[in-house]
Amino acid sequence: MSRISRRSFLGATGALAATTFLAACGGGSGGSSGGGGLRWWDHYSALQNFHKDWAETQSQALGVSVEYTYNDVTRAVEALQLANQSKQLPDVYTNILDIPLAALVREGWVHELALSDEVKARLPEGSLTEGITNLDGKVYGLPLFAFRQYAAATWFNRDIAAQAGIDPANPPTSYDAYRDALRRIAATGTAPMMLALGGKARMGEQINDMACAAGFPGFEGLVFGTGEFAYHHDAYVTAIEFWKELNDTGLIIPGAINFTVANARTRWAAGSAGFFPDGPWCAGGVKAVNPDFVPTMAVGPILTPEAGTAPVVYRGAPASQIFVAGSTKDAEHASALVSSFTTPEYQAGLAAGMDQPPLNLEIVGTADVIEPYRQVVRFFEEQVKRMPEAVVRNPQYAAVQAQQAPISPNLGDIVQGYLGGNIPDLRAALRQLSDASTADRDNALKKATAAGAQVSEADFAFPNWQAGTDYAYA
Structure with a gap:
């Protein structure tokens, strides 16, 4: 965002x-x-x-x-x-x-x-x-929407997949399987993957989700247990390096660096590429621009680095x-x-x-939606867990948030810059983002406490958090 x-x-x-x-x-x-x-x-x-x-x-x-x-x-x-x-x-x-x-x-x-x-x-x-x-x-x-959702579901063109020998009923779920599927599509002469690299905010959202699925013990760079920022964690590096490899080997459609989210989705809905990482809104977005393409859509869950690993993604209160x-x-x-x-x-x-x-996910079961949309919602129900939030445990933490400033370059900037070749050292750039996020929060904390807010560094950490579960406040 x-x-x-x-x-x-x-x-x-x-x-x-x-x-x-x-x-x-x-x-x-x-x-x-x-x-x-x-x-x-x-x-x-x-x-x-x-x-x-x-x-x-x-x-x-x-x-x-x-x-x-x-x-x-x-x-x-x-x-x-x-x-x-x-x-x-x-x-x-x-x-x-x-x-x-x-x-x-x-x-x-x-x-x-x-x-x-x-x-x-x-x-x-x-x-x-x-x-x-x-x-x-x-x-x-x-709130209008359920918190159980993520922005990087594995949407794909079932016709292109089938032509490449990929079973639409069993889409790839791991990095290796996905890479293999893209190569098969490339062999047919079709662009394997669409990506909205020009939409930096969406790139940041998707990498945050992919890092969770890759094992990051937190969300948006924040480690739940300790309250530390760790964008330079291996899970972030692994997710971004994966996209970098796909881009460098020509598996991402040429020109993606210029595509906004709307551009990319419209082009994908015209049949220009096999796979397109996107959120649940992909189904409705495609229906709005090209309803004839909707029956061609299919979806898999967010990818994980290793086969057989159940993905877990975290989200906060509605x-x-x-x-x-x-x-x-x-x-x-x-x-x-x-x-x-x-x-x-x-x-x-x-x-x-x-x-x-x-908000009420049960409505989807009887709503007028396509089956892939129901499927992606089922993924969310299984894979998205409620995360701990400082502002929920201590509402006065809102005073800290109100003093925080945007960080630049942010995660989306780094993803775009690294894939485009303008950032040579990914982990160093991510570490700078972690350090800048920490410094900004520390500064905001000082200002909030000086103004009378009852907050402290202890509000950041949730040592009783357990991976893969919905967090329950004491």
């Missing part, structure tokens, strides 16, 4: 450029609800048709117009930055900023959600978490996916629109959109 500064949210962009960009992104003149209705932005490509229809339905139900705009993930962050700069934030928007909730509240980006008891009762137990969706007992963000803007002029109707996302009708449509799986 793309990061912007947690302390200065605005880029040095001129007013004319901001106005032009916002016009392209659906931004109108004036502030939120400036035209007497609600504006709703999101970046979920697989859901854009469903959300357009839902906006029309809610316009009738709420008695106010709801204008829906989809922004591609590669431009959504900038669109929100510029909208905030020009006081044109949409009334409702998706959380792609990767900024701690405390900082968003402090800077006026979000408005408290007015959720009725009836609405809250529709949410699965544990959906609302202090420090993640709530702050000081107030709800600011609504995140805030939807916000109401702090600048909205109609908080009542904006909260009502967000509340509509908890209804059974919306949840069924959400599942059918085949994006991230809904």
Whole structure:
């Protein structure tokens, strides 16, 4: 996920450029609800048709117009930055900023959600978490999706696989088997693998997941047991080196360094390559751009370095996916629109959109989805475990998060730079990222404690964490 500064949210962009960009992104003149209705932005490509229809339905139900705009993930962050700069934030928007909730509240980006008891009762137990969706007992963000998911499932073209002698019912699950499958496809004259190397944020997400599957005892560089940052761990090196080998031997399609996620998925859905690592949203994203290709899709689990190893990936509590803007002029109707996302009708449509799986995974079993989507959700149920989080154990840790700054170069930058040949020493670059992450957190901790937050280094570590299990707080 793309990061912007947690302390200065605005880029040095001129007013004319901001106005032009916002016009392209659906931004109108004036502030939120400036035209007497609600504006709703999101970046979920697989859901854009469903959300357009839902906006029309809610316009009738709420008695106010709801204008829906989809922004591609590669431009959504900038669109929100510029909208905030020009006081044109949409009334409702998706959380792609990767900024701690405390900082968003402090800077006026979000408005408290007015959720009725009836609405809250529709949410699965544990959906609302202090420090993640709530702050000081107030709800600011609504989760839409299950935490059990990852971004690097092994999607593939079943026709291309079959032509290369690969059984679509038994896709590769290890690095060796995957490498062999790519070579078989290459022998047929077809590009073996698509990758969105131009989408640095997604590359970082996928390598974080692949490192977990390769045995990293934590997530996003953080070792759960000790609280240390260790991006330079062997699991990260192994995962990145694997992609480097595939790229250097021509098994990744030429030009991947220039492909955004949307570019890569669209090209793959046109039949240009055999395999494409992507998240669950691949199914809905392909359906949105080329529905004729959907029957050709198949999926395997995230890869592991060794055959016969069951992958384990970690995720935290359900995140805030939807916000109401702090600048909205109609908080009542904006909260009502967000509340509509908890209804059974919306949840069924959400599942059918085949994006991230809904909070209640059981809905997928009866939803109008393709079998590969059901299969990838079954992988998630088996392989994704709940991780420990400092902010859940001690909500005051949010004060530390609010002081942290983005690290550059980040993991996605390093992956792209190493595969492109601009970073010669991978482990050294990863160690620098670990050191920079540690220094930034230490600095944030000092500032938070100086401001009165009751936090300490002990909040980082979970010595009772056990690999391969859902973490339970004492």
